[in-house]
Amino acid sequence: MMAAPSVAQRIPWFEPWLDEADVAAVSRVVRSGFVNEGPENRAFEEELKRFFGVPQAVTTPSCTTAIALSLMALGVGHGDTVLVPDTTFIGTASAVRLAGAEPILVDVDPHTFCMDPDDARRRARPTTRAIVPVHLNGRAADLAALRGVAAALGVPLVEDAAEALASRNRAGWLGTQSEAGCFSLAPTKIITAGQGGFVLTARQEVRDQLIRLRDHGRLSRASDRHPVTGFNFKVTDMQAALARSQWAKLPARIERSRQIDRRYREGLAGIPELAFPPRPTDGGYLMWPDFTSPRRDELAAYLAARGIALRPFWPALHQQPAYAAADEYPGATEASRRAGWLPCSPGITDEQLDTVIAAVRAFFGGRP
Structure with missing residues (x-):
């Protein structure tokens, strides 16, 4: 023994593994006096777009809020159901409820631990308005098959890539192969911003709706007019600076x-x-x-x-x-x-x- x-x-x-470069990045923002959401967030979003080759990136406080906001931006709400895998961190299901919908649990493949497309097809309901496959621990869900299920239902896919940052399948980066891909920068992830996340999407209208939902219903803080209902799901520039330092x-x-x-x-x-x-x-x-x-x-x-x-x-x-x-x-x-x-x-x-x-x-x- x-x-x-x-x-x-x-x-x-x-x-998490943090170093002096991370300390310096956060200190720089603190010393600037601007600690709200601002230029560091915009710079991080631009880095994400370049790296993943996508048109749009939006920072969020967590992957849970990223999924919830993505579902809301795609029209999911009260009375709807969303398919989620039974094996996942509870935040995947909680995000569905945050969006006002109800998660429908789907069994997983015993080898990959990812959503079973056949079981997803069986468990779908007339009220199902989205599917949220999880790329568990960097393993790709069967997106080709799930895309077929989604197409038959006429609903979008929203990828939960919380555990798959910069992981790939044959088609490319995980989190870029659906209407929205959601990521985590929590302390147990390969890089961290303390907390945080982001959404990748190719659709301008989804990006705009994410911005409105994230910041009290408006596209810009330059205006005090709020055309639609939104919330406060912004990310501080201190977090974004740490994310950028860790990203390197x-x-x-x-x-x-x-x-x-x-x-x-x-x-x-x-x-x-x-x-x-x-x-x-x-x-x-x-x-x-x-x-x-x-x-x-x-x-x-x-x-x-x-x-x-x-x-x-x-x-x-x-x-x-x-x-x-x-x-x-x-x-x-x-x-x-x-x-x-x-x-x-x-x-x-x-x-x-x-x-x-x-x-x-x-x-x-x-x-x-």
């Missing part, structure tokens, strides 16, 4: 994520009770290294006693009190029981990765 590490040696599941680190962070995943897969190969789902293909990457095991919860407790944190997958939405459903969702139920993420902070060292690998092997009875 391995001895428990000291507090200084504890290995978190994930923590994104290519290196993605490469490090690939290295972490590769080290775990090689170091933990050959353990019968531990499996690694397929990696994304066509330029995709895993934001967090995931695994499945029938002994996941035992493993989590064993590692926690040794100062190492892993994160189990979230409970399936139908298991959450706020979205409880009696229907059967076998793919999502299995993922909630067996799947988890190994430690993978951007700043994790190879020595720490080897400590995790040795502890996992010890738990399963293998030699470090």
